[in-house]
Amino acid sequence: MALTIAVDGPAASGKGTIGRALAERFGLGYLDTGLLYRAVGRRMLDGEAPVAAARALCAADLEAEGLRGPEAAEAASRVAAIPEVRAALVDFQRAFAAREGGAVLDGRDIGTVICPDAPVKLYVTATAEARAARRFKELVGQGHATSFEDVLADIRARDARDAGRADAPMRAAEDAVHIDTTELDVAAAIARAVAEVAARQAGGADG
Numbered sequence: 001m002a003l004t005i006a007v008d009g010p011a012a013s014g015k016g017t018i019g020r021a022l023a024e025r026f027g028l029g030y031l032d033t034g035l036l037y038r039a040v041g042r043r044m045l046d047g048e049a050p051v052a053a054a055r056a057l058c059a060a061d062l063e064a065e066g067l068r069g070p071e072a073a074e075a076a077s078r079v080a081a082i083p084e085v086r087a088a089l090v091d092f093q094r095a096f097a098a099r100e101g102g103a104v105l106d107g108r109d110i111g112t113v114i115c116p117d118a119p120v121k122l123y124v125t126a127t128a129e130a131r132a133a134r135r136f137k138e139l140v141g142q143g144h145a146t147s148f149e150d151v152l153a154d155i156r157a158r159d160a161r162d163a164g165r166a167d168a169p170m171r172a173a174e175d176a177v178h179i180d181t182t183e184l185d186v187a188a189a190i191a192r193a194v195a196e197v198a199a200r201q202a203g204g205a206d207g
């Protein structure tokens with residue numbers, strides 16, 4: 001059976017960095033599911049009703065300007081608390097997960113809701129300060145005018161909303177392997193994740 005890897009965790013913990021590296025290393029497709037919620041959030045900021053926007057989401061929406069910025073992130077986390085928005089995005093994510101050749105999906109509820117049967121689940125964390133420092137550096141590099149304090153406050157508010165919502169809250173699946181990247185650089189974090197996947201694959205081959 002094709003390999004599915006679920007990568008969940010809070011904002012700027014390194015999910016995408018790890019997810020993309022795993023996809024490349026193991027020859028799998030990669031889906032950043034946060035981009036779907038960011039695209040719905042973007043359409044809401046443009047005046048559309050979020051549920052209608054989620055139902056009408058198309059590939060071009062994922063190419064929209066500014067999806068990686070803080071405004072879209074904040075809007076994403078607001079629309080992500082609406083059950084009908086989440087429901088509208090489930091089929092696309094599950095179809096991607098089932099693609100021939102296997103897939104890595106990163107998000108908040110991949111291991112718990114979207115792919116509860118994924119054979120490999122990672123939950124990537126880091127302290128809020130470490131995450132804010134990384135996101136701040138990334139945003140400044142993209143030309144956003146912001147401060148470390150604002151980024152930290154945004155991340156804390158978003159984490160609280162994502163973990164506190166009733167429908168598919170952000171949390172680790174019981175069978176997820178936790179990777180704390182606070183003290184790991186990118187290469188070390190990727191190496192940890194690759195080792196976990198390899199170990200699970202070796203274990204799976206026996207059973």
Ligand SMILES: Nc1ncnc2c1ncn2[C@@H]1O[C@H](COP(=O)(O)OP(=O)(O)O)[C@@H](O)[C@H]1O
Nearest residue numbers: 012013014015016017134138181184185186189
């Ligand atoms: N282990 C790490 N150490 C330092 N910086 C990292 C690490 N992992 C990711 N980054 C950087 O932090 C930022 C956020 O990483 P990203 O993978 O996009 O996080 P997420 O997908 O969880 O939001 C990026 O600029 C990325 O290059």
Ligand SMILES: Nc1ccn([C@@H]2O[C@H](COP(=O)(O)OP(=O)(O)O)[C@@H](O)[C@H]2O)c(=O)n1
Nearest residue numbers: 011012033034035037076077080107108109
């Ligand atoms: N599977 C997912 C992915 C993202 N999201 C929401 O979308 C927002 C943006 O997700 P993201 O992964 O792009 O955010 P970052 O971790 O990159 O900051 C999150 O704060 C969540 O509210 C979600 O609810 N479920």
